[in-house]
Amino acid sequence: MEADTIEADFITNDLTPDAFPASGSMDGGSVAKRGTLDESILKTFKRDIGDINSRLKQVVYPNFLIKRLDGSEQDFTNASIHCDLWAPLTFIILYAVSVSPAHAKTLFSSLFVSQWFVLLVMATHLRLTKPQAKTSLISYVSVSGYCLFPQVVNAVISRLLLPLILKVAHNSSWCIRALVLLRMLLMGICLFWSVSSISFVTKSNNFIEVYPLALCFFGIGWLTVIL
Numbered sequence: 001m002e003a004d005t006i007e008a009d010f011i012t013n014d015l016t017p018d019a020f021p022a023s024g025s026m027d028g029g030s031v032a033k034r035g036t037l038d039e040s041i042l043k044t045f046k047r048d049i050g051d052i053n054s055r056l057k058q059v060v061y062p063n064f065l066i067k068r069l070d071g072s073e074q075d076f077t078n079a080s081i082h083c084d085l086w087a088p089l090t091f092i093i094l095y096a097v098s099v100s101p102a103h104a105k106t107l108f109s110s111l112f113v114s115q116w117f118v119l120l121v122m123a124t125h126l127r128l129t130k131p132q133a134k135t136s137l138i139s140y141v142s143v144s145g146y147c148l149f150p151q152v153v154n155a156v157i158s159r160l161l162l163p164l165i166l167k168v169a170h171n172s173s174w175c176i177r178a179l180v181l182l183r184m185l186l187m188g189i190c191l192f193w194s195v196s197s198i199s200f201v202t203k204s205n206n207f208i209e210v211y212p213l214a215l216c217f218f219g220i221g222w223l224t225v226i227l
Contacts (some may be wrong), residue, residue: 052087059146060197083138088119088145091152095220098155099227107227118216119144126202129209140202147198151220154190158183158224180225187221194221 092115100107123140162182166175193219199210 018122048086051084052090055084055146056149057088059143059201060149060193083136085138085142085145088142088148091148092119093118093144095148095152096154097160098152099223101159111223113221115148116117119148122198122213122216125212126204126209127205130202143201144198147194147201147217148220150190150197151195151217151224154186154221155224158186159227183225187225191217191221 082120092112095109095115098109099111117132119141121146123137126140126144127135127137166179191214195210195214198213198217199205202209204210
């Protein structure tokens with residue numbers, strides 16, 4: 001007598017009993033799509049990257065401004081419902097590495113922990129100011145983490161790319177001033193980008209809802225200027 005085997009999970013549009021194969025049967029003619037247990041790591045990785053990119057298109061990519069002006073909000077109605085923490089984790093690691101390239105051993109852990117704390121503060125603020133919403137705290141953490149993407153762009157450009165200009169100019173005084181001004185200008189642009197994204201996707205419109213979020217993002221962006 002053959003022992004029963006456990007099948008990998010699968011997705012099918014047919015919910016009738018005939019759609020589910022018997023235990024031990026590997027012939028799933030009615031199976032529409034297999035789960036992640038029997039697919040390659042590369043395929044899973046590509047799908048996860050595609051999901052992150054899709055959410056970035058919904059939340060923080062610049063094209064959301066065009067859709068906002070056009071009044072098309074159907075793509076953003078569920079943006080704060082689905083949540084994942086892979087993208088926020090990736091963004092926080094990239095931010096911490098970019099801000100502290102010369103002091104990675106001393107600053108990385110502090111930046112890593114502080115960024116998660118800031119995301120939790122923003123998520124708690126959104127949860128308290130929107131008691132009527134059915135969005136969970138972890139979903140707000142995810143949305144806040146996605147809106148951290150402009151700050152990652154700010155950190156990479158300010159801390160890794162702009163210093164190359166300083167080296168080419170042989171550390172001249174005018175170049176140092178220009179570097180500081182460019183960092184502050186870039187911080188302002190990315191700050192506006194982050195605040196606009198999170199206020200739009202969470203439908204935060206009044207001063208009480210937006211100001212604490214802007215203050216948190218300002219602190220994150222200011223670190224790229226002073227460190």
